[in-house]
Amino acid sequence: MRRTQLYLEDDLWAALHAKALLDGATVSELVRVAVRERYMGSLEERRAAMLGIVGLWKDRAGMGDAEAFVRNLRDDDRLERLEESDRLAAE
Numbered sequence: 001m002r003r004t005q006l007y008l009e010d011d012l013w014a015a016l017h018a019k020a021l022l023d024g025a026t027v028s029e030l031v032r033v034a035v036r037e038r039y040m041g042s043l044e045e046r047r048a049a050m051l052g053i054v055g056l057w058k059d060r061a062g063m064g065d066a067e068a069f070v071r072n073l074r075d076d077d078r079l080e081r082l083e084e085s086d087r088l089a090a091e
Contacts, residue, residue, distance in 0.1 A: 006031075 008016070016027045023030070040046065 013027075016030055019025075020027050020030055041049070
């Protein structure tokens, strides 16, 4: 977690402070929840999005064996070729 500072108008501060007292929370906690829901979506929305991609490609034709595909990527020398190309370009 990182510490930050922000400036709030008096009416917003008063509303957050009152809500925090009612909920037994802190103003910081209310701000974190509001920012998370506004910019990251609610936990339910994020969970639904993740569940929506489970098995997305299970019926996709032409994928072949997933394990073999990943092993092929790991054995590929593209990164080494790119590094060599970058090295030569820098010379």
